[in-house]
Amino acid sequence: MSHSAPALRPYLPEDTPVLAAIFAASIMDLTGEDYSEAQQEAWASAAADEDAFGKKFAGQLTLIATLExxxxxxxxxxxxxHIDMLYVHPSAAGQGAGRALCDALERIAGARGAKKLTVDASDTALEFFRKRGYVAQQRNTVTVGDEWLANTxxxxxxxxxxVTGGHA
Known part of the structure:
Protein backbone atom coordinates (compact mmCIF):
# COMPACT_ATOMS: atom_id res chain seq x y z
CA MET A 1 0.00 0.00 0.00
CA SER A 2 1.37 3.38 -0.95
CA HIS A 3 -0.63 5.29 1.64
CA SER A 4 1.25 7.00 4.42
CA ALA A 5 0.19 6.27 7.97
CA PRO A 6 -2.36 8.66 9.42
CA ALA A 7 -1.09 11.33 11.78
CA LEU A 8 -3.10 12.42 14.82
CA ARG A 9 -3.53 15.87 16.29
CA PRO A 10 -5.89 17.58 18.74
CA TYR A 11 -9.16 19.15 17.64
CA LEU A 12 -9.15 22.89 16.97
CA PRO A 13 -12.35 24.98 16.76
CA GLU A 14 -11.66 25.78 13.09
CA ASP A 15 -11.88 22.02 12.34
CA THR A 16 -15.64 21.99 12.97
CA PRO A 17 -16.82 22.52 9.35
CA VAL A 18 -14.57 19.77 7.95
CA LEU A 19 -15.51 17.39 10.77
CA ALA A 20 -19.20 18.06 10.10
CA ALA A 21 -18.55 17.16 6.44
CA ILE A 22 -16.65 13.97 7.40
CA PHE A 23 -19.46 13.00 9.81
CA ALA A 24 -22.18 13.43 7.16
CA ALA A 25 -20.19 11.76 4.34
CA SER A 26 -19.31 8.80 6.57
CA ILE A 27 -22.95 8.25 7.52
CA MET A 28 -24.38 8.78 4.04
CA ASP A 29 -21.75 6.71 2.17
CA LEU A 30 -20.83 3.92 4.60
CA THR A 31 -23.98 2.96 6.52
CA GLY A 32 -26.45 2.29 3.69
CA GLU A 33 -26.43 -1.49 4.18
CA ASP A 34 -27.46 -1.11 7.82
CA TYR A 35 -29.71 1.97 7.94
CA SER A 36 -32.45 3.40 5.70
CA GLU A 37 -31.97 6.67 3.84
CA ALA A 38 -34.35 8.41 6.26
CA GLN A 39 -32.34 7.07 9.22
CA GLN A 40 -29.09 8.21 7.61
CA GLU A 41 -30.45 11.69 6.97
CA ALA A 42 -31.72 12.03 10.54
CA TRP A 43 -28.37 10.83 11.92
CA ALA A 44 -26.31 13.10 9.66
CA SER A 45 -28.48 16.10 10.60
CA ALA A 46 -26.72 16.15 13.99
CA ALA A 47 -23.96 18.13 12.26
CA ALA A 48 -26.33 20.69 10.69
CA ASP A 49 -25.87 23.09 13.62
CA GLU A 50 -22.11 23.55 13.41
CA ASP A 51 -21.96 25.68 16.59
CA ALA A 52 -23.57 22.94 18.67
CA PHE A 53 -21.51 20.28 16.86
CA GLY A 54 -18.30 22.19 17.60
CA LYS A 55 -19.22 22.63 21.28
CA LYS A 56 -19.57 18.85 21.56
CA PHE A 57 -15.99 18.38 20.32
CA ALA A 58 -14.66 21.14 22.55
CA GLY A 59 -16.28 19.49 25.60
CA GLN A 60 -14.57 16.15 24.98
CA LEU A 61 -11.11 14.90 24.18
CA THR A 62 -11.28 14.97 20.38
CA LEU A 63 -8.53 13.78 18.04
CA ILE A 64 -8.26 14.37 14.30
CA ALA A 65 -6.66 11.84 11.94
CA THR A 66 -4.91 13.37 8.93
CA LEU A 67 -3.47 11.88 5.76
CA GLU A 68 -0.96 14.12 4.00
CA HIS A 82 -16.59 6.19 26.58
CA ILE A 83 -15.85 6.58 22.87
CA ASP A 84 -18.55 9.04 21.86
CA MET A 85 -17.73 9.44 18.17
CA LEU A 86 -15.43 7.76 15.66
CA TYR A 87 -15.93 8.68 12.00
CA VAL A 88 -13.70 8.33 8.95
CA HIS A 89 -14.33 9.89 5.54
CA PRO A 90 -15.35 7.25 2.96
CA SER A 91 -12.37 8.16 0.74
CA ALA A 92 -10.02 7.22 3.60
CA ALA A 93 -11.88 4.14 4.88
CA GLY A 94 -9.57 1.16 5.27
CA GLN A 95 -6.38 3.26 5.38
CA GLY A 96 -5.79 2.99 9.11
CA ALA A 97 -7.32 6.25 10.35
CA GLY A 98 -10.03 4.55 12.41
CA ARG A 99 -7.51 2.10 13.85
CA ALA A 100 -5.07 4.90 14.74
CA LEU A 101 -7.82 6.96 16.39
CA CYS A 102 -9.11 4.00 18.39
CA ASP A 103 -5.58 2.98 19.45
CA ALA A 104 -4.97 6.52 20.72
CA LEU A 105 -8.26 6.74 22.65
CA GLU A 106 -7.59 3.34 24.24
CA ARG A 107 -4.10 4.48 25.33
CA ILE A 108 -5.38 7.81 26.66
CA ALA A 109 -8.27 6.19 28.54
CA GLY A 110 -5.87 3.66 30.09
CA ALA A 111 -3.43 6.41 31.05
CA ARG A 112 -6.29 8.26 32.73
CA GLY A 113 -7.03 5.22 34.85
CA ALA A 114 -9.96 3.73 32.97
CA LYS A 115 -10.24 -0.04 33.39
CA LYS A 116 -12.66 -0.43 30.50
CA LEU A 117 -13.79 1.50 27.47
CA THR A 118 -17.34 1.50 26.12
CA VAL A 119 -18.78 2.56 22.79
CA ASP A 120 -22.30 2.65 21.37
CA ALA A 121 -21.38 1.14 18.00
CA SER A 122 -23.53 1.54 14.92
CA ASP A 123 -24.42 -1.69 13.16
CA THR A 124 -21.91 -0.64 10.50
CA ALA A 125 -19.09 -0.31 13.08
CA LEU A 126 -19.82 -3.51 15.04
CA GLU A 127 -17.25 -5.65 13.26
CA PHE A 128 -14.54 -2.96 13.51
CA PHE A 129 -14.91 -2.89 17.30
CA ARG A 130 -15.38 -6.67 17.63
CA LYS A 131 -12.02 -7.23 15.88
CA ARG A 132 -10.43 -4.88 18.44
CA GLY A 133 -11.67 -6.98 21.37
CA TYR A 134 -14.87 -5.14 22.22
CA VAL A 135 -17.72 -7.36 23.40
CA ALA A 136 -21.39 -6.59 22.83
CA GLN A 137 -23.21 -5.79 26.07
CA GLN A 138 -26.67 -4.64 24.97
CA ARG A 139 -28.73 -3.43 22.01
CA ASN A 140 -30.06 0.12 22.12
CA THR A 141 -32.58 2.11 20.17
CA VAL A 142 -32.11 5.85 19.92
CA THR A 143 -34.52 8.39 18.49
CA VAL A 144 -33.07 10.95 16.10
CA GLY A 145 -35.71 13.33 14.82
CA ASP A 146 -38.56 11.11 13.64
CA GLU A 147 -36.34 8.08 13.13
CA TRP A 148 -35.32 5.16 15.35
CA LEU A 149 -31.73 3.93 15.03
CA ALA A 150 -30.29 0.81 16.59
CA ASN A 151 -26.79 0.51 18.00
CA THR A 152 -24.95 -1.80 20.37
CA VAL A 163 -13.89 -9.56 28.50
CA THR A 164 -15.77 -12.72 27.63
CA GLY A 165 -19.06 -12.66 25.80
CA GLY A 166 -22.23 -12.77 27.85
CA HIS A 167 -20.54 -12.12 31.19
CA ALA A 168 -20.94 -8.40 31.73
Whole structure:
Protein backbone atom coordinates (compact mmCIF):
# COMPACT_ATOMS: atom_id res chain seq x y z
CA MET A 1 0.00 0.00 0.00
CA SER A 2 1.37 3.38 -0.95
CA HIS A 3 -0.63 5.29 1.64
CA SER A 4 1.25 7.00 4.42
CA ALA A 5 0.19 6.27 7.97
CA PRO A 6 -2.36 8.66 9.42
CA ALA A 7 -1.09 11.33 11.78
CA LEU A 8 -3.10 12.42 14.82
CA ARG A 9 -3.53 15.87 16.29
CA PRO A 10 -5.89 17.58 18.74
CA TYR A 11 -9.16 19.15 17.64
CA LEU A 12 -9.15 22.89 16.97
CA PRO A 13 -12.35 24.98 16.76
CA GLU A 14 -11.66 25.78 13.09
CA ASP A 15 -11.88 22.02 12.34
CA THR A 16 -15.64 21.99 12.97
CA PRO A 17 -16.82 22.52 9.35
CA VAL A 18 -14.57 19.77 7.95
CA LEU A 19 -15.51 17.39 10.77
CA ALA A 20 -19.20 18.06 10.10
CA ALA A 21 -18.55 17.16 6.44
CA ILE A 22 -16.65 13.97 7.40
CA PHE A 23 -19.46 13.00 9.81
CA ALA A 24 -22.18 13.43 7.16
CA ALA A 25 -20.19 11.76 4.34
CA SER A 26 -19.31 8.80 6.57
CA ILE A 27 -22.95 8.25 7.52
CA MET A 28 -24.38 8.78 4.04
CA ASP A 29 -21.75 6.71 2.17
CA LEU A 30 -20.83 3.92 4.60
CA THR A 31 -23.98 2.96 6.52
CA GLY A 32 -26.45 2.29 3.69
CA GLU A 33 -26.43 -1.49 4.18
CA ASP A 34 -27.46 -1.11 7.82
CA TYR A 35 -29.71 1.97 7.94
CA SER A 36 -32.45 3.40 5.70
CA GLU A 37 -31.97 6.67 3.84
CA ALA A 38 -34.35 8.41 6.26
CA GLN A 39 -32.34 7.07 9.22
CA GLN A 40 -29.09 8.21 7.61
CA GLU A 41 -30.45 11.69 6.97
CA ALA A 42 -31.72 12.03 10.54
CA TRP A 43 -28.37 10.83 11.92
CA ALA A 44 -26.31 13.10 9.66
CA SER A 45 -28.48 16.10 10.60
CA ALA A 46 -26.72 16.15 13.99
CA ALA A 47 -23.96 18.13 12.26
CA ALA A 48 -26.33 20.69 10.69
CA ASP A 49 -25.87 23.09 13.62
CA GLU A 50 -22.11 23.55 13.41
CA ASP A 51 -21.96 25.68 16.59
CA ALA A 52 -23.57 22.94 18.67
CA PHE A 53 -21.51 20.28 16.86
CA GLY A 54 -18.30 22.19 17.60
CA LYS A 55 -19.22 22.63 21.28
CA LYS A 56 -19.57 18.85 21.56
CA PHE A 57 -15.99 18.38 20.32
CA ALA A 58 -14.66 21.14 22.55
CA GLY A 59 -16.28 19.49 25.60
CA GLN A 60 -14.57 16.15 24.98
CA LEU A 61 -11.11 14.90 24.18
CA THR A 62 -11.28 14.97 20.38
CA LEU A 63 -8.53 13.78 18.04
CA ILE A 64 -8.26 14.37 14.30
CA ALA A 65 -6.66 11.84 11.94
CA THR A 66 -4.91 13.37 8.93
CA LEU A 67 -3.47 11.88 5.76
CA GLU A 68 -0.96 14.12 4.00
CA UNK A 69 -2.04 16.96 6.27
CA UNK A 70 -5.76 16.76 5.44
CA UNK A 71 -8.32 15.72 8.08
CA UNK A 72 -9.86 12.36 7.15
CA UNK A 73 -11.39 11.23 10.43
CA UNK A 74 -11.99 12.05 14.06
CA UNK A 75 -12.79 10.41 17.36
CA UNK A 76 -13.82 11.72 20.74
CA UNK A 77 -13.64 10.42 24.28
CA UNK A 78 -16.46 11.42 26.66
CA UNK A 79 -15.35 11.34 30.26
CA UNK A 80 -12.54 8.86 30.82
CA UNK A 81 -14.09 5.70 29.43
CA HIS A 82 -16.59 6.19 26.58
CA ILE A 83 -15.85 6.58 22.87
CA ASP A 84 -18.55 9.04 21.86
CA MET A 85 -17.73 9.44 18.17
CA LEU A 86 -15.43 7.76 15.66
CA TYR A 87 -15.93 8.68 12.00
CA VAL A 88 -13.70 8.33 8.95
CA HIS A 89 -14.33 9.89 5.54
CA PRO A 90 -15.35 7.25 2.96
CA SER A 91 -12.37 8.16 0.74
CA ALA A 92 -10.02 7.22 3.60
CA ALA A 93 -11.88 4.14 4.88
CA GLY A 94 -9.57 1.16 5.27
CA GLN A 95 -6.38 3.26 5.38
CA GLY A 96 -5.79 2.99 9.11
CA ALA A 97 -7.32 6.25 10.35
CA GLY A 98 -10.03 4.55 12.41
CA ARG A 99 -7.51 2.10 13.85
CA ALA A 100 -5.07 4.90 14.74
CA LEU A 101 -7.82 6.96 16.39
CA CYS A 102 -9.11 4.00 18.39
CA ASP A 103 -5.58 2.98 19.45
CA ALA A 104 -4.97 6.52 20.72
CA LEU A 105 -8.26 6.74 22.65
CA GLU A 106 -7.59 3.34 24.24
CA ARG A 107 -4.10 4.48 25.33
CA ILE A 108 -5.38 7.81 26.66
CA ALA A 109 -8.27 6.19 28.54
CA GLY A 110 -5.87 3.66 30.09
CA ALA A 111 -3.43 6.41 31.05
CA ARG A 112 -6.29 8.26 32.73
CA GLY A 113 -7.03 5.22 34.85
CA ALA A 114 -9.96 3.73 32.97
CA LYS A 115 -10.24 -0.04 33.39
CA LYS A 116 -12.66 -0.43 30.50
CA LEU A 117 -13.79 1.50 27.47
CA THR A 118 -17.34 1.50 26.12
CA VAL A 119 -18.78 2.56 22.79
CA ASP A 120 -22.30 2.65 21.37
CA ALA A 121 -21.38 1.14 18.00
CA SER A 122 -23.53 1.54 14.92
CA ASP A 123 -24.42 -1.69 13.16
CA THR A 124 -21.91 -0.64 10.50
CA ALA A 125 -19.09 -0.31 13.08
CA LEU A 126 -19.82 -3.51 15.04
CA GLU A 127 -17.25 -5.65 13.26
CA PHE A 128 -14.54 -2.96 13.51
CA PHE A 129 -14.91 -2.89 17.30
CA ARG A 130 -15.38 -6.67 17.63
CA LYS A 131 -12.02 -7.23 15.88
CA ARG A 132 -10.43 -4.88 18.44
CA GLY A 133 -11.67 -6.98 21.37
CA TYR A 134 -14.87 -5.14 22.22
CA VAL A 135 -17.72 -7.36 23.40
CA ALA A 136 -21.39 -6.59 22.83
CA GLN A 137 -23.21 -5.79 26.07
CA GLN A 138 -26.67 -4.64 24.97
CA ARG A 139 -28.73 -3.43 22.01
CA ASN A 140 -30.06 0.12 22.12
CA THR A 141 -32.58 2.11 20.17
CA VAL A 142 -32.11 5.85 19.92
CA THR A 143 -34.52 8.39 18.49
CA VAL A 144 -33.07 10.95 16.10
CA GLY A 145 -35.71 13.33 14.82
CA ASP A 146 -38.56 11.11 13.64
CA GLU A 147 -36.34 8.08 13.13
CA TRP A 148 -35.32 5.16 15.35
CA LEU A 149 -31.73 3.93 15.03
CA ALA A 150 -30.29 0.81 16.59
CA ASN A 151 -26.79 0.51 18.00
CA THR A 152 -24.95 -1.80 20.37
CA UNK A 153 -23.13 -0.89 23.56
CA UNK A 154 -19.78 -2.67 23.46
CA UNK A 155 -17.05 -2.85 26.08
CA UNK A 156 -13.35 -3.60 26.13
CA UNK A 157 -11.29 -4.20 29.26
CA UNK A 158 -8.13 -2.10 29.12
CA UNK A 159 -5.99 -3.69 31.81
CA UNK A 160 -5.09 -6.63 29.62
CA UNK A 161 -7.83 -8.92 30.93
CA UNK A 162 -10.15 -10.08 28.18
CA VAL A 163 -13.89 -9.56 28.50
CA THR A 164 -15.77 -12.72 27.63
CA GLY A 165 -19.06 -12.66 25.80
CA GLY A 166 -22.23 -12.77 27.85
CA HIS A 167 -20.54 -12.12 31.19
CA ALA A 168 -20.94 -8.40 31.73
Missing amino acids: GEPVGFASLRGTD TMQKTLNGVA
